[in-house]
Amino acid sequence: MSAENLTAAAEPTAPRRRRPGRLITLEGGEGAGKSTQMAAIQHMLEAVGIEVVMTREPGGTPAAEALRQSLLAGQFRHLGPQAEAVLFAAARIIHLDEKILPALAAGAWVVCDRFIDSTRVYQGLVDGLDPHLLDLLESVALGTMRPNLTLVLDVDPVIAMKRAALRRGTAQADRFEAGDIARYQRIRDGFREVAAKATDRCVLIDASGDAAAVSRQIETLIAQRLFSRLRLEKWRRIQQGTVDKVILEPS
Ligand code: Z5A
Numbered sequence: 484m485s486a487e488n489l490t491a492a493a494e495p496t497a498p499r500r501r502r503p504g505r506l507i508t509l510e511g512g513e514g515a516g517k518s519t520q521m522a523a524i525q526h527m528l529e530a531v532g533i534e535v536v537m538t539r540e541p542g543g544t545p546a547a548e549a550l551r552q553s554l555l556a557g558q559f560r561h562l563g564p565q566a567e568a569v570l571f572a573a574a575r576i577i578h579l580d581e582k583i584l585p586a587l588a589a590g591a592w593v594v595c596d597r598f599i600d601s602t603r604v605y606q607g608l609v610d611g612l613d614p615h616l617l618d619l620l621e622s623v624a625l626g627t628m629r630p631n632l633t634l635v636l637d638v639d640p641v642i643a644m645k646r647a648a649l650r651r652g653t654a655q656a657d658r659f660e661a662g663d664i665a666r667y668q669r670i671r672d673g674f675r676e677v678a679a680k681a682t683d684r685c686v687l688i689d690a691s692g693d694a695a696a697v698s699r700q701i702e703t704l705i706a707q708r709l710f711s712r713l714r715l716e717k718w719r720r721i722q723q724g725t726v727d728k729v730i731l732e733p734s
Contacts, residue, residue, distance in 0.1 A: 501590035504534075505709055506583065508598040510677075511636030512670040514647030516690050516697060517596050520636065523698040524594050527705065531717050536586040539596035541571055543578040550574040555657040564610035571602050572620040579624060599625070600633060600685070604673035609666070632708055634701055635678040636690035640667035 507524065509517040521537060528535045541551040550570055553559060559567050575598075586593050599621055606612045638646075644667055678685040686704055690697050706718050 504587040504590050504592045505631040506587060506593045506595065507705065507709075508595045508600070508630040508633045509636065510597060510600040510604075510633055510685075511638070511674055511690065512640075512643050512667055514643035514645070514650065514667075515636035515638045516646065516694065517636055518650075519694050520634070520690075520697060520701055521594060521596050523694070524701060524705065527698075527702050527718075528592055528594070530721055531710070531714050534589075534591040536582070536591045536593045537596075538578070538582060538593060540578060540598055540601065541574040543583070543595070544581045546581075547574040547577045550577075557657070564606055564612050565616065567610070568602060568606040568612055568617065568620060571606065572624050575599075575602075575624045595630075598630060598633070600635070600674065600677045600681075603677045604670055608673035608676070609669060629681075630684055632705065633678075633681070633685040634704070635674050635685055635687050636697070637671065637675065637687050638690040640664050640671055642691055643667055643671070 509520060509524075511517055525535050525537055540547075541554055542548040551574065554567065554570060554574075559570055583593050583595070602620070603614075603617060607614055607617050641664065644664060675687065678687050688697060688700050688704075702718075706715055710718060
């Protein structure tokens with residue numbers, strides 16, 4: 484190898500610029516099937532070679548998970564809904580700064596179980612907080628950033644209540660779970676209202692069918708809305724069974 488070539492080989496190559504990842508959020512009342520669908524989404528994205536970070540709110544990092552534990556146990560309830568909303572926002576800021584934003588910057592796709600729309604519904608529509616305060620907290624936490632796609636799982640309250648009870652087993656309902664059918668209905672209506680106001684990113688998913696039927700709707704939507712043509716083509720081949728899994732270049 485000539486000296487010139489040696490120099491060229493020793494020079495570090497310019498780092499390849501990665502396209503930022505995408506943020507997909509799952510929303511809906513308890514028992515809608517969010518956690519179940521998280522697993523299906525992870526499987527789909529990994530199958531087409533996407534690096535995926537799965538996470539949840541409140542939580543996602545040790546500090547935010549500590550806040551989650553206290554919030555769900557009702558330890559801050561006596562402070563009132565305003566203070567609770569601020570604490571949910573604090574957990575979100577930690578989560579964004581320490582996990583979501585770095586992952587997106589590195590090109591990974593982040594899939595998050597609950598996000599800003601849960602605050603709108605639980606602290607806003609259920610606990611009655613002023614939407615202007617929620618706007619303010621949202622802008623402090625996120626600035627102008629929003630999820631690329633929000634899947635709002637919509638299910639009849641009777642079905643949701645049965646599923647939530649099944650998931651809970653003998654464990655006691657937490658601070659946000661306790662309630663009757665009227666509360667489930669209010670939460671369902673709340674998510675429908677929130678979704679109708681943000682149609683650019685929110686899509687209502689009929690989550691009343693079996694888990695596989697719900698996954699099919701979600702997969703179609705993600706593929707149509709977020710996949711490049713190349714990735715869509717690969718996904719179709721996987722579905723047709725012509726390939727099992729594809730390793731793609733990051734896009
Ligand atoms: N909260 C808030 O107030 N403000 C905020 O800003 C945020 C959150 C971010 C966190 O709860 C609580 O925090 C939440 C709001 C509040 N409170 N509540 N209530 P969470 O997200 O950790 O828990 P959850 O939503 O109550 O989880 P969940 O009951 O487990 O619901 P899910 O994840 O939607 O359901 P699942 O676990 O996937 O399914 C439940 C069961 O149904 C399980 O046995 C499944 O096997 C079964 N299942 C799921 N899908 C199906 C279908 N399609 N058919 C039949 N069976 C199914």
